[in-house]
Amino acid sequence: MNSLPQELIDTIIDGLPRPSLLSSSLVAKRWRRRSQQRALERIKFLSEAQVNRWCTDFPQDPEGIISYVQVARFEGIFFWSDPATFCRALKSLGSLTELWVSRTEIPDELPGQISRGELGKGITVLRLLSTSCTLATVVSVILSLPSLEVLRIVHPRVKSRGLLQSHPVTSQRTPLDLLELRGYVGGIEKALADSGFTFRRLFLDVDLSGVEQLIMLSSETVMELALYGV
């Protein structure tokens, strides 16, 4: 076993099904790290209690196994009894690159904490599916994520407009990779167009009011365009 190069061990572990990763982490010390990385690279939270337990069990530890989490998905948490829980969990996930929020409320506190650099610095992919939020909150979240590359928004449940502030992208930000807007997006498309973001790929419902404006803003950069006739 000791003669096996680490790359070969990693390749073996990469081919294992997820349920086997706990066992493989116990094979030998050289198997542990990769097994834990794979086991924890994607996590899903299905309740606020589960998020609370995570925050208790894994306090912020940038060097610990919590740093293996790349993709976090929050699903079915329609309402936070303590909105700070969501922010606390995201703060603990300092290595996060993808955030999926599905049928879950985005608390109004979130964009402020992102703007202050307290969380979300490494998030490149944001997926919002039937997310409950105010327009002001979701737009502020989008505009304050500094590394955002891929933005997918499908059937958000925009509760109200909130106090929508103007957030023009003043710095010469390079085009983002992908924007997907599907379903009724409650003014998000207009806010994005006003912000001046440009994209290389656009996936858009044709019924959105600002489709032409979004295409026009990205006219020099867009390489792939998908139009959905709803």
Add this chain to the structure above:
Amino acid sequence: MLMDFPDGLAQENPHHTISLPALTTLDINLRRGGPLPRLIAILSSISSAPALGSVTIGHNRWSKIDQPFRGAWADIDRWLAQVARQARVRGGLSVMLKWWPKGKPVWEGFLCDFRRAGGQVKTDAHS
């Protein structure tokens, strides 16, 4: 360049024409039987896409494309002929066309302007 569609759909959106110099791929995904006026209006606002190499027309292959949408298909045909004649059209729609019984007049002239302009329609069932 403004499109001159006989049914006047393009006139809903004649304000801007958009040039997309970097566009290489266009996916058109249809539901409810055929292309909607809104889709035609958006396409008609695109006046130029010189790098466009692939157009995929996706469609639910189990639903019929209804006769009332024939005019809209003609609009798409003209748009393809003017803006995307260098592209290859492919997708679920062309698969369905292959299945359609021969002799149905609705398909006789399908994408004929586009073909006449040199465009290719890929009808490979595995595309």
